[in-house]
Amino acid sequence: MQVTMTVNGNEVTATIEPRLLLVHFIRDHLLLRGTHWGCDTSNCGTCVLWMDGEPVKSCTVLAAMANGREIRTVEDLERGGVLDPVQQGFIEEHGLQCGFCTPGMMMTARWLLDHNPDPSEEEIREAISGQICRCTGYKNIVSAIRWAAEHPSTTEVNA
Amino acid sequence: MDNALALLERHGSESRIIAGGHSLLPMMKLRLARPEVLIDINDLGDLSYVRRDGDELCLGAMARHRDLLNSHEAGTLFPILHDAERVIADPIVRNRGTVGGSICQADPSEDLSAVFAALRATAVIGSSKGTRKVAMDDFHIGPYSTAVGPAEMLLEVRIPVQHGSGSAYEKVERRAGDWAIAAAGAALRVEGGSVSYAGIGLAAVGAEHFRCARAEASLLGQRASEESFSEAARLVSESVNPVADQRGPEDYKRHLAGELTLRALRRAAARAEGQGG
Structure with missing residues (x-):
């Protein structure tokens, strides 16, 4: 079957098997490997990307169901060589060890900050409660997201 | 559609x-x-x-x-x-x-x-x-x-919608996002000090139709009190049919079903009171 969707602002059309999951379409057809494939059971959250402006677990969405929709992946966080504050925050606060959960964490964090620019630690922990960091680095992940909240524009950091 | x-x-x-x-x-x-x-109905806004x-x-x-x-x-x-x-x-x-x-x-x-x-x-x-x-x-x-x-x-x-009613839900899970080990919900309407409506919903404990009719019936006409709630909770514990699995043994789930019913009833009653019922 044929699907057409917008991925990070670019329209893509492809012929796919109906059973293909969105996460595999993004990784294996579009070669956008920033989105990770983890538990495959919608528990770990490393496959989180945005569909029509909302974070979803792409291991539990069929690529066919994304037909006509807008997808945003972690590759779209950096714009024109400038890191998103969330990305900078993960650097500043050592928000990752192995990095496997990071893309999903950052996509959820970006969405949270877009809707709640000054979240409390509790609100951050609730927002990422569907995502697992097996390095157990939650403290630093929360700090990284707080850092991004306190530095809403990274240009000031790079200056 | x-x-x-x-x-x-x-x-x-x-x-x-x-x-x-x-x-x-x-x-x-x-x-x-x-x-x-598969028929995708996500566009049925x-x-x-x-x-x-x-x-x-x-x-x-x-x-x-x-x-x-x-x-x-x-x-x-x-x-x-x-x-x-x-x-x-x-x-x-x-x-x-x-x-x-x-x-x-x-x-x-x-x-x-x-x-x-x-x-x-x-x-x-x-x-x-x-x-x-x-x-x-x-x-x-x-x-x-x-x-x-x-x-x-x-x-x-x-x-x-029932005027003057209150409701609450209590769930115990192993971690955020998991299925319940056991869960209980209660809905109460209290009129003139006595219970005129009682609903007790149960998940994960093998309750018939997800509820406990015996416990509900025991509350009707009673005062909304610790005594009547404890009796309803006891009936829930007695009535449910939980299955031992990786989330816990049968007796633990049976205990939880009763305890969570009690907690849900207390909160539902407090909320019903807040509604002026």
């Missing part, structure tokens, strides 16, 4: 409706479901409402968990809905998962099934021939089995 119903009629039991997909896709990955045809219609709160089948959680009206009329939604899956899953999909999956541990049982909700089921209403007791036929026929789809859930 007509298109979806026509597709259902054409493909019958070989087809499945897919809404949020967060129950069906995992079932397909495990090969527990093997539909030949006219089924995604949460709104009051006279004396009922109406939840469209495509209302997502997030929509229910964001509805101030739903949370005010039925605090049990927000109590439950806060502990259903996780925020990202709640962005996709739907009210209709949850109860049509009919997992014995599913939270909204217990909530709707406690609230005596009604399901509206549609087909190309029209619609029919089914009480929650008749909606769930057994584990993973509902009254929705092969050429039918769930359209909405209607919950009767």
Whole structure:
């Protein structure tokens, strides 16, 4: 079957098997490997990307169901060589060890900050409660997201 | 909608409706479901409402968990809905998962099934021939089995609004987003100091139709007190049929079912009082 969707602002059309999951379409057809494939059971959250402006677990969405929709992946966080504050925050606060959960964490964090620019630690922990960091680095992940909240524009950091 | 119903009629039991997909896709990955045809109803925006219609709160089948959680009206009329939604899956899953999909999956541990049982909700089921209403007791036929026929789809859930009532939901889970070890919901209406309506919904403990009729009956006409609540909780513990699994042994779940019923009844009563009932 044929699907057409917008991925990070670019329209893509492809012929796919109906059973293909969105996460595999993004990784294996579009070669956008920033989105990770983890538990495959919608528990770990490393496959989180945005569909029509909302974070979803792409291991539990069929690529066919994304037909006509807008997808945003972690590759779209950096714009024109400038890191998103969330990305900078993960650097500043050592928000990752192995990095496997990071893309999903950052996509959820970006969405949270877009809707709640000054979240409390509790609100951050609730927002990422569907995502697992097996390095157990939650403290630093929360700090990284707080850092991004306190530095809403990274240009000031790079200056 | 007509298109979806026509597709259902054409493909019958070989087809499945897919809404949020967060129950069906995992079932397909495990090969527990093997539909030949999936009918994606995510574009049926006219089924995604949460709104009051006279004396009922109406939840469209495509209302997502997030929509229910964001509805101030739903949370005010039925605090049990927000109590439950806060502990259903996780925020990202709640962005996709739907009210209709949850109860049509009919997992014995599913939270909204217990909530709707406690609230005596009604399901509206549609087909190309029209619609029919089914009480929650008749909606769930057994584990993973509902009254929705092969050429039918769930359209909405209607919950009767009762003035002066209160409700609450209590769940114990191993970690955020997990299925319940046990969960209990209570809805109470208190008039002139005595209980005139009692609903007790239970998930994950093998309760028939997700409720405990014996405990509900024991409360009617009684004072809303620690004594009557303890007796209802005792009856729940006695009546349920939990199964030992990786989430815990049978006696622990039986204990939890009673204890959570007690806690839910206390909170429901306090909320009913707050409503001036």
